[in-house]
Amino acid sequence: MTTAPTTGTLPVYQWRLAPDGLATRRQLRAIGLRPGGQDVAAELQRPRRRRGPLIAYLYRIEAAKPVRPMTPARRAALARANRARRICPACRRDAGYVIPTSLGACVPCADSTVPREKP
Incomplete structure (x- = not known):
C-alpha cells in the first residue's frame, strides 16, 4: 500500500x-x-x-x-424560508420562483426599473 x-x-x-x-x-x-x-x-x-x-x-x-430525521417544526421552518425567497421585495407578491439575487426583484419589477438618464 x-x-x-x-x-x-x-x-x-x-x-x-x-x-x-x-x-x-x-x-x-x-x-x-x-x-x-x-x-x-x-x-x-x-x-x-x-x-x-x-x-x-x-x-x-x-x-x-x-442523518437527523426531518421533524414537523424543521419542515415548517424550511417551508417559511423557501417562501420568503419567492416574495418580491418591490411588489411583495409571490413570484412563483426563487428571486434571483442578481436582479433583487421579480422579473417584471426588475424590467420596469429602467435606469434614468442624467440631464
Missing part, C-alpha cells in the same frame, strides 16, 4: 484514487449519513484546466452518524 502525499497534516488523494472507507459529504448524504462532527480525514484533488485543482474533503464512513 502506498502512502499519499500530504499537505500539512492531511493526506491528499488524486481523483478516483481515494481508499475505501472514505467519502465526501455528498457521498455520505447519498447513503443516509453525515460527518457528525468528526475531523476531516483527507483531501481529494480533482484536476481542472484553468483554475487549479478542485479540493474536496473526505470523511471516515465508520465514524459518520445517521
Whole structure:
C-alpha cells in the first residue's frame, strides 16, 4: 500500500484514487449519513484546466452518524424560508420562483426599473 502525499497534516488523494472507507459529504448524504462532527480525514484533488485543482474533503464512513430525521417544526421552518425567497421585495407578491439575487426583484419589477438618464 502506498502512502499519499500530504499537505500539512492531511493526506491528499488524486481523483478516483481515494481508499475505501472514505467519502465526501455528498457521498455520505447519498447513503443516509453525515460527518457528525468528526475531523476531516483527507483531501481529494480533482484536476481542472484553468483554475487549479478542485479540493474536496473526505470523511471516515465508520465514524459518520445517521442523518437527523426531518421533524414537523424543521419542515415548517424550511417551508417559511423557501417562501420568503419567492416574495418580491418591490411588489411583495409571490413570484412563483426563487428571486434571483442578481436582479433583487421579480422579473417584471426588475424590467420596469429602467435606469434614468442624467440631464
